[in-house]
Amino acid sequence: MQLLFEELAKKDGSRLFNIEKRKVINSIPNMQSELTQIFKQLAEDPSWVFEDLTQKDTSYATHGFHKYPAKFIPQLAKRCIEENTKINEIVCDPFMGCGTTLIESLVSGRKTVGVDINPVAYLISKVKTNPINPDKLKNETDKVLYDLKLYFESRNNHQKTLSKIEIAPIIPNNERIEYWFPDKKLREELGTILGRIDSIKDKDIRDFCLCAFSNILKNASIWLMKSIKPTRDLNKKIGIPTNLFSRQIKKMIRGNDVYWDILSANIKNNLKVYLNIKKADARNLPAENNSVSLIVTSPPYVTSYEYADLHQLTALWLEYTKSVNEFREGFIGSIRKKEFDHNGIKSKLAKQEIEELSKKSKKEAESVRNYFFEMQQCFEEMYRVLKPKGRVCIVIGNTELKKVPILNAEVFTEVMILLGFRIHKIIKRRIPSKVLPQTRDSKTGRFTSTGEANRLAYAYEYILIMEKL
């Protein structure tokens, strides 16, 4: 079933475009140009910018536990949830990243389902969504920090320390660890922290500490900070791992205190009923057919962030993988070879863009083809789990590769209409300059943190709100 847009109406003085009247028909001549037109005419909606929010606001409760590339702000997820669902309904995020949608769903009294292919995302989201009794957390982490202090004091100063403590360090045998952590002493110190964490019996506390450990790894290595490509900084001044870890734990304890206070007693006591979280593929969601009321998500982009590369330090230390290449498997938007049936792509706009791009670079065209095909499979899965009239809020920006516009928002909208969704609303949102994550290199189109870049990426993004018919 497909849709014809009969009217583009501006709603009661609002600058928001709202497509109000629709007629279901079997074919839509010129749907693509109509769609392109809708996006061109769309005015920015300032109410979705959240310009006044400070970093403190956006990292409240557990949101600030761990850095994560391209996460969206909790206030945006919260508004999507509150405007489109009722208490106790199910909200899903198939690309949960560090769990923003899941936390906001629980805080708003909704049930939530989330998956991510990245085991590091799974660890972070699991910890951030799990409220821990503050007294228990303080007692248990105090023991860990005390033991580490005692251990290093006794090693550095034999005579003065009376009590001694034994910790067996855990340092995975992998040359990439030496590559990123060339200083043997620092490697051993990190290994000792990991060894002490490993001995924690309570799983919640152990995961909490692993999340803290994961977040200090970039600072404790020669990773060039702020770089979104794995780059070494041989002149970097590296902090002392135990101090970094202790500070991180204390910061996370404060976040957990807030989260514990704002979460309802009912949800804390029945977390398993409210939270379903897995390391899984977005094309295989752990949800029944027609069960989910809302999906709030921001998908990966094509050839931008390589999440597998960016999380390699954690993946290596926690032995999620032996090789970074192998770790990329299953990540959508990643640069890797995989052949798909070209006819499988439904979107005409996508096909046009791929053809245009293949004149400039066959390799990049192939990546975009894979990307759109895999995203189409994700939309099919979203359709399966959503209730009729259930909605999807997709936060997505457009981009450019080799000067060819890659109109993700238009393509996604087209595919979803072809799969049986209708447009409920499309919001154009300016990304406040202070949170614009980075610029793009004009030659490669890739994200870069160097001065070579001369063009801002994603000054605007869209929130596509689609409804299952």
Ligand SMILES: C[S@@+](CC[C@H](N)C(=O)[O-])C[C@H]1O[C@@H](n2cnc3c(N)ncnc32)[C@H](O)[C@@H]1O
């Ligand atoms: C833009 S991020 C999501 C960020 C999230 N909204 C947040 O606030 O943290 C996109 C996510 O998609 C994940 N991803 C990539 N391919 C996937 C797949 N096949 N299945 C599930 N998740 C995938 C990446 O690991 C990444 O965490």
